Amino acid sequence: MTIEISKEARAEAVASIERYFRENMEEPIGNVTAGALLGYFIEEIGPLIYNRAVLDVQERLQKQVGDLDIEVNEDPFQYWRKFDKARKGK
Template sequence: MAIEIPKEARKEAIASIERYFRENMEEPIGNIAAGGLLSFFLEEIGPLVYNRAVAEAQERLQARVMELDIELHEDEFQYWRKFERQRKPG
């Protein structure tokens, strides 16, 4: 699965890459080269980040699902017990 980013985000990412090169490298990078570098990172490293994010989301969802029985548990057969508690002198 190819990782794609919205057009506006791509423009911002390219501008950020250009700025990074201006401020941190000896040679600046042009718009086309920055776009190529971004495409390379998205294709080469993007899946690693994506897969890790999916795995973390799965872990969190599984933890929440395991808590459902605690959060949503209802005791069964409580109708008569409710009346027995009301009858006890207290």
């Protein structure tokens, strides 16, 4: 699965890379080079982050599904119990 980002997000990411190089590296980086670096990171490291996020979501969903029986459980045969409780209260 190819990871893609919107044009707006890509432009912001490229600007962020350029700023990072300007403020933290000895040499600035150009727009084209920053775009290529971003493409490299998305293709090379993006799947690692994406897969971790998918695992996190799966774990959370499995826990929520596991809790369903507790959250939505209804005890059967409750009709007569409400009458029995009312009679004991008299």
